[in-house]
Amino acid sequence: MKKATHVFWFALAISLIVVIWGAVAPEHLNSFSSELTGRILSDFGWFYLLIVIAILLFCVFLMFSRFGKLKLGKKDDEPEFSRSSWFAMLFSAGMGIGLVFWTTAEPISHAFISSPTSEEGSNEAIKEALKYSFFHWGIHAWAVYAIVGLILAYFKFNKGAPGLISATLTPLFGEELMRGPLGKMVDVLAVFATVIGVAATLGFGSAQITGGLSYLFGVPDTFAVQLTILAVATVLFIWSAWSGIGKGIKYLSNINMGLAILLLITLFIVGPTMYILNMFTHTLGSYVSDFFDMSLRLAPLSEDNRSWIDGWTIFYWAWWISWAPFVGIFIARISKGRTVKEFLFGVLLLPSLVCFIFFAVFGVSALNLEQLGTAAISDLTLETSTFGVLAEYPLGMFMSILTIVVIAIFFITSADSATFVLGMLSTNGQLNPGNSVKIGWGLIQSTIAAVVVYFGGTQGLQNMLIIAALPFAVVMILMCFSFLKDIQKEVKSQRK
Numbered sequence: 001m002k003k004a005t006h007v008f009w010f011a012l013a014i015s016l017i018v019v020i021w022g023a024v025a026p027e028h029l030n031s032f033s034s035e036l037t038g039r040i041l042s043d044f045g046w047f048y049l050l051i052v053i054a055i056l057l058f059c060v061f062l063m064f065s066r067f068g069k070l071k072l073g074k075k076d077d078e079p080e081f082s083r084s085s086w087f088a089m090l091f092s093a094g095m096g097i098g099l100v101f102w103t104t105a106e107p108i109s110h111a112f113i114s115s116p117t118s119e120e121g122s123n124e125a126i127k128e129a130l131k132y133s134f135f136h137w138g139i140h141a142w143a144v145y146a147i148v149g150l151i152l153a154y155f156k157f158n159k160g161a162p163g164l165i166s167a168t169l170t171p172l173f174g175e176e177l178m179r180g181p182l183g184k185m186v187d188v189l190a191v192f193a194t195v196i197g198v199a200a201t202l203g204f205g206s207a208q209i210t211g212g213l214s215y216l217f218g219v220p221d222t223f224a225v226q227l228t229i230l231a232v233a234t235v236l237f238i239w240s241a242w243s244g245i246g247k248g249i250k251y252l253s254n255i256n257m258g259l260a261i262l263l264l265i266t267l268f269i270v271g272p273t274m275y276i277l278n279m280f281t282h283t284l285g286s287y288v289s290d291f292f293d294m295s296l297r298l299a300p301l302s303e304d305n306r307s308w309i310d311g312w313t314i315f316y317w318a319w320w321i322s323w324a325p326f327v328g329i330f331i332a333r334i335s336k337g338r339t340v341k342e343f344l345f346g347v348l349l350l351p352s353l354v355c356f357i358f359f360a361v362f363g364v365s366a367l368n369l370e371q372l373g374t375a376a377i378s379d380l381t382l383e384t385s386t387f388g389v390l391a392e393y394p395l396g397m398f399m400s401i402l403t404i405v406v407i408a409i410f411f412i413t414s415a416d417s418a419t420f421v422l423g424m425l426s427t428n429g430q431l432n433p434g435n436s437v438k439i440g441w442g443l444i445q446s447t448i449a450a451v452v453v454y455f456g457g458t459q460g461l462q463n464m465l466i467i468a469a470l471p472f473a474v475v476m477i478l479m480c481f482s483f484l485k486d487i488q489k490e491v492k493s494q495r496k
Contacts, residue, residue, distance in 0.1 A: 007184055008426045011191035015448065018196065018464055023451050033463030040318070040470055041310040045298055048317040051473055053295045056143035058480055059344050062150070067487055068341030072150075073157040079337035081250065083346070086338075088253040090331050091351050092413040098201070099137070099358060100407050101208060104377065105385045106133045107363035112370055112378045116308055126367055130283040133359045135294045136316045138287070138352040144320040146347040148328025148476065151483045153335050153343070158490065162429030163332065165190045165325060165475065172482045186475055190325035191425050193468045195445065197323055198418040200465070202449035205411040206230045211383030212404045216397070226453050233408065234446040237415040238439055252416075256409040263402045264361055270394040271365040279367075280360035287356075315466065322469035324476065329421045365389055415445060 022029045062068060071077065079086065110116060110129035118124035151168050161167035166183030177183065206226045213219035268276060287294075297313070299306040335343055366389045369375040380388045390399040422441040423433030 007187045007191060010184070010188045011195065011425075012444065014188070014192050015195045015199075015444075019199070019448050019451050023454075030463070033467065037463040037466045038310075040466060041314050042306075044470060045310060045314045048314050048321070048473070049296055049298060051477065052140050052144060052317045052320075053292075055147050055476065055480070056140055056295075059143045059146055059150075059348060063341050063344040063348075067491060068339065068344075070154075070158075070340050070487065070491065072153045072338055072340065072343060073336045077157070077337040079335075081334055085250050085254055086334055087346060087350055088257040089250060089334055089413075089417075090327075090347060091354065092253040092256060092410060092417070099355065100386065100403065100410065101204070101382060102133070102137070103358050103362035103386070104366040104389050105382050106136070107359065108366050108370060108378050108385065111367055114308055114311075116305060116312075126371070127279075127282065127286065129367065130279055130359060130363055131286045131290065132294070132312070133363060134283060134287045134356050136313065137355040137359065139348055140295070141316070141320045142348050142351050144317075144324050144476075145327045145331060146344055147480065148324040149331030149335065149347065150340065150343055151479050152328055152332035154340075154483060154487065156332060156429070157336050159486070163329060163424050164429045165329075165479075167429065168479050169475075169482050171486045172478060187425060189468060189472055189475070190329075191422060193322050193465060193472065194326040194418055194422055194425075195441075195448065196468070197326060197465050198415060198445050199448035201414060202230065202233070202411065202445060203453045205407060205414075206233070206449070206453060208383045209404060209407055209411070211381065212387050212400065212407070215384045215387045215391075216400050216404075223454055227450060230446060230450055230453070233411050233415065234442060237412040237419065238442040252409055252413050256406060256413060259402060259409070260358075260406050263399060263406060264358060266395060266399055266402075267365055267390070267393065268361050271361065272368045275368055276360055276364045279364045280356070283360065284356065318466045318469040321473050321476065322465040324472065326418055326421050329424060330417045333420070333424070362386065362389065365393065415442070418445065 018029075081089070107129040110132055111126045112120055114120070115122075115125040116128055116132055118128055152163060152165070155161040155168045155170075156163045161170065164183075164187050166178045166186040169183070169186070170178050173182070178186075206229045209229050210219070210221050210226045213225070214221040219225060294313075297309065299309055331347060338346070366377045366385070369389060369392050370377050375388060375392050377385055377388055386403060387400050390396045390403065393399070419438050419442045420433070422445075423438040424430060426437050426441070427433045
């Protein structure tokens with residue numbers, strides 16, 4: 001703990017400065033961060049597109065290369081968790097609340113509010129809506145998480161390095177430099193992105209739970225209600241973090257995947273089943289055939305829809321990069337004993353397929369209502385769009401209550417996963433950080449989230465994530481070169 005104390009305090013100080021800024025002058029923070037974010041999206045859009053597709057291709061190369069057989073750990077190490085528990089935990093940490101938010105809202109937006117290339121409300125716009133939702137939440141996002149998680153797991157379990165981002169750069173810069181100010185700057189950046197990102201997500205989650213309760217039962221959508229929900233969730237996720245990764249996080253993740261699948265199957269049955277199947281099949285084909293076109297589409301000409309690309313695709317790529325330290329460290333922690341090929345296959349393909357299925361079922365159910373004129377889902381707020389869709393189908397109340405439960409558990413699993421990761425970063429990469437450290441980070445996150453909710457600074461904090469993503473994207477490039485340099489030596493030594 002002593003070795004990383006300054007990382008803890010520097011990250012905490014920076015996080016609190018930003019939050020106090022958002023509390024005292026939320027409009028100033030929002031305008032400043034929005035302007036800077038806008039410049040980053042417009043000037044570095046090409047950089048984000050190239051780095052994400054390069055990371056994805058690097059993952060595919062590693063999966064099918066001679067490095068794929070390398071085990072993350074010693075030769076006799078076995079996986080700590082079953083494949084089902086492993087998948088449930090990595091999915092809960094990697095997507096969670098965000099997936100529930102956007103499965104209805106994003107396809108509706110692409111189809112009826114702002115289409116990527118077609119006229120809003122047209123058949124082409126409706127088909128494109130689901131294709132671009134697949135694109136944004138599919139293999140590209142998980143490649144960003146996978147490469148950070150893989151590199152961290154390799155250096156931790158194969159090299160005995162601390163579970164820190166800075167430790168992965170040692171082959172390039174040397175141990176002395178990475179234990180000095182430069183290495184600490186890298187770790188502070190990772191902690192800062194995690195704290196601010198999770199705080200914004202907690203505020204986001206409490207807003208959706210409150211919105212759902214208000215939509216269904218008329219509960220007042222006030223700060224007091226949101227604060228109560230946040231307080232209850234804080235107790236639960238701190239208890240989960242206290243229980244340890246093998247108990248609390250594991251059990252909650254397994255339970256929530258079961259409930260999410262139950263919700264998915266119910267809506268699939270009572271919703272437009274054949275339409276869902278037809279759209280899923282068609283969209284999957286379009287996604288595959290237009291894969292590289294979407295991956296490198298930047299709209300350089302003035303008549304192209306560049307603002308849409310900046311606001312959606314490049315925003316998402318920056319968002320995934322900014323979350324990579326948190327999700328990557330957590331995935332690395334639970335992946336000991338798996339081969340590189342198994343790790344990449346599990347992290348890249350399975351979660352992407354689940355995201356596709358969720359978007360097909362929820363998104364098509366929403367699109368169907370809007371097309372038929374049954375309900376104007378596009379007029380609803382983000383927090384209530386999912387509940388508005390479910391209310392129009394049989395068993396609507398049951399599915400809505402189940403959705404609130406799923407959101408609440410995703411809320412808890414995301415928070416306690418982040419608490420665990422922050423504990424690792426605050427104890428020089430210890431795999432099992434002390435309970436006092438985890439509880440401390442849990443309370444800090446919730447306090448920041450409460451300030452965010454009260455002062456409405458969520459957008460400003462999300463912009464700060466995008467700003468933090470740019471330097472971390474450079475760090476990710478260096479991590480890849482460092483990893484490739486070291487793993488080549490590792491494979492050669494094993495052949496001798």
